[in-house]
Structure formats: C-alpha cells, structure tokens
Amino acid sequence: MQYLLKFLAAFIQLVTLGRLRSSRPVEGDSLTMGLGGMLWWGYKFYGHPIREPEKDSHIREYFSAHPTAGFAQTGWGERQGRNSSSASTNTPLPTMATLTFAGDVLPAQAMRADCTEHYWDELDDFLHADICCCNLESPVVKDRPLSCASENITAPPRMNNTPEAVRLFADAGFSLFSTANNHALDQGVHGLLATLDFLDEVGLGHVGTARSRAEHDAFPIREVQGIKIAFLSWTFSLNRQTRPGGREFLANVLRLNAPTADITPVVAQVKQARARGAEVVVACLHWGLEYECFPTLHQMETAHRLI
Numbered sequence: 371m372q373y374l375l376k377f378l379a380a381f382i383q384l385v386t387l388g389r390l391r392s393s394r395p396v397e398g399d400s401l402t403m404g405l406g407g408m409l410w411w412g413y414k415f416y417g418h419p420i421r422e423p424e425k426d427s428h429i430r431e432y433f434s435a436h437p438t439a440g441f442a443q444t445g446w447g448e449r450q451g452r453n454s455s456s457a458s459t460n461t462p463l464p465t466m467a468t469l470t471f472a473g474d475v476l477p478a479q480a481m482r483a484d485c486t487e488h489y490w491d492e493l494d495d496f497l498h499a500d501i502c503c504c505n506l507e508s509p510v511v512k513d514r515p516l517s518c519a520s521e522n523i524t525a526p527p528r529m530n531n532t533p534e535a536v537r538l539f540a541d542a543g544f545s546l547f548s549t550a551n552n553h554a555l556d557q558g559v560h561g562l563l564a565t566l567d568f569l570d571e572v573g574l575g576h577v578g579t580a581r582s583r584a585e586h587d588a589f590p591i592r593e594v595q596g597i598k599i600a601f602l603s604w605t606f607s608l609n610r611q612t613r614p615g616g617r618e619f620l621a622n623v624l625r626l627n628a629p630t631a632d633i634t635p636v637v638a639q640v641k642q643a644r645a646r647g648a649e650v651v652v653a654c655l656h657w658g659l660e661y662e663c664f665p666t667l668h669q670m671e672t673a674h675r676l677i
Contacts, residue, residue: 371524375412375523382413382643392422395666398659399607414661415523422666430664467594469652470496471505472544474551477518481535490542498545499592501585503601505656506547506576509554509561510568511629517556526610529556531567546590548579548654550603550622555611578603578622578654586619589639591648598650600643604636605656626657629668633676 382390396407403411414420423429438642480486488495508529517530536547547569554562562579569576580586591600606626613620625631638655643651653676665673 372522376416376465378409379413382487391664391667393420393664400609406573409538420662423554424667428480430444430546462577465595465597470497470502470666474507477508477516477529479529495667499545502544504544505551506549507551507553508563509557511564515538517674527556529553548603549576549579550605550609551656552605552609554579554621555608577601580619583619590612591646598648600648600651602639603654631672
C-alpha cells in the first residue's frame with residue numbers, strides 16, 4: 371500500500387506540474403479522513419511539503435502585518451536594558467514572568483547523552499526562563515525498546531521514547547511537558563499511564579493526559595514571580611486510536627482542526643482555572659496540518675475564538 375501511495379504522490383506531482391502548493395481547509399485526522407484526505411497527506415509526506423497558504427485567504431499578508439518584534443528580533447539583554455532604563459524614571463515595573471515553549475520531543479536513535487554534548491549550546495537565553503515547556507510527543511515506557519517514527523504510513527505508529535532522552539530535556543531546564551498529542555496512545559493505555567508514572571517519578575510536570583477524572587481536573591497552576599499561571603493541553607487527534615468508553619479523561623481530545631470546532635470543553639477548563647485563582651491561562655494545543663508552512667484559515671478563526 372505504501373508503494374502505491376508513493377507512486378500516486380509522484381503521479382499527482384507530474385500531472386499537476388507541481389502546482390499543488392497551497393494549503394487546503396481539511397481536518398487532517400487519520401481517524402476521520404477519507405480517500406482524498408489520505409492522498410493529500412501522502413502527497414505531502416512523500417516529498418511535497420506545502421509552502422503557500424490557502425488561496426485568497428490573505429494569511430501571508432496577515433502575518434506580515436503582525437511581526438513578532440520584541441521577541442524574535444530582540445535579545446533578552448536588550449529587553450532587560452529597556453526595563454532598567456524605565457526604572458531610572460521612577461516608573462514602577464510590572465511583575466513579569468518569562469515562559470518559553472518548544473515543539474515536539476520525538477524518539478530518535480541519536481537522542482542520547484553521548485552524542486548531544488553541544489545540543490543546547492546556542493539556546494542559553496531561551497532556556498533561562500521561569501518555566502520552559504515542551505510537547506512530549508511519544509510515550510515513555512521504560513520496559514519497552516526505543517521505537518521511532520516509521521516510513522510506512524499505512525501502519526499505525528507505535529513510537530516509544532527513552533527515559534534518557536527525556537532527561538536530556540529536563541536537565542536543560544524543561545520542567546513541564548504537554549502530553550496531549552496524536553501519539554499519546556501509541557503504546558496503548560498502558561503506555562499512556564506508564565509515561566505519567568515516569569514523569570512523576572523524575573519530578574516533571576505534565577498536562578493533557580491523566581490517570582483519573584480527579585487528575586484531569588487538577589491541571590497544573592504554577593505561581594511564578596507572584597503570578598498564578600494555569601496550563602491546559604489538548605490534541606486534535608489520537609491518530610487511529612480511541613479512548614476506552616467511560617475513560618475520556620485519559621487524554622484531552624477535540625476536533626480542533628475541524629472548520630467549526632466545538633471549543634466548549636476548553637472554555638470549561640479556562641473557567642475552572644479562573645475559579646482556582648489563575649491570572650494567566652496557557653493552552654498548549656496540538657493541532658494544525660503536517661508538512662505545511664501556514665495554518666488554515668479556519669484554524670486561525672478557532673484560535674481567535676479561543677483567545
């Protein structure tokens with residue numbers, strides 16, 4: 371089957387003369403996608419990433435008009451310098467906490483202490499934050515071997531990471547891991563529970579998956595520099611896996627990529643966070659479309675509704 375998909379991807383590229391370069395408003399969930407969605411995903415997977423936004427969406431112009439100046443373009447020292455200069459005018463400084471976020475921690479053969487000595491050399495400023503958070507996108511089952519991403523997209527993924535790899539991130543300063551993502555059930559319910567046990571064992575925070583309803587409702591609220599910050603985590607998919615009936619608390623799942631996503635469960639958690647005293651709420655969302663450079667228009671609309 372995978373060879374057929376490779377052939378079809380090459381055939382589509384040939385027939386369209388490479389004109390398929392723009393995002394399409396699809397959901398991208400393997401559990402719900404039809405044949406057309408599978409062909410589109412396979413086309414991207416086998417060497418044809420999408421580098422243009424949806425046609426007539428004006429998404430590129432939107433991002434061009436909202437640069438991340440002050441963050442991506444300004445160093446920490448410069449910002450601290452501006453704060454120092456404002457102090458000289460006797461203007462009281464606001465209380466400030468610094469949060470940094472990284473993407474997916476995936477299993478890899480080379481993610482070991484003996485070959486990552488200089489892994490963090492250029493990230494000192496990034497890691498000097500009050501809270502560093504990243505997405506742990508694979509189970510960590512200590513009694514099972516390392517299992518990396520497969521090139522066979524017709525078979526369900528069965529990824530498994532190593533405690534050593536996670537400790538590399540913990541030692542670098544990451545203390546909170548978002549665990550709601552499409553690979554949360556790659557090792558079944560046992561793997562999901564084993565991952566939480568491991569994170570607790572080594573003293574690392576987590577959010578997005580849970581062993582019980584009580585744990586699900588006790589999402590973390592960290593007090594940093596006197597500011598109470600709540601963390602939520604949701605995923606658009608569990609690939610082809612489903613949660614056992616009556617145990618939906620195991621993982622926070624919403625069809626976030628759907629054009630009319632129902633965000634009611636996230637809103638409910640935000641209200642819970644506020645009731646527990648949170649002044650800031652951070653939603654770690656695992657969503658969007660793989661192998662694409664821009665979000666879809668309806669994903670942006672959902673983001674604005676969430677905000």
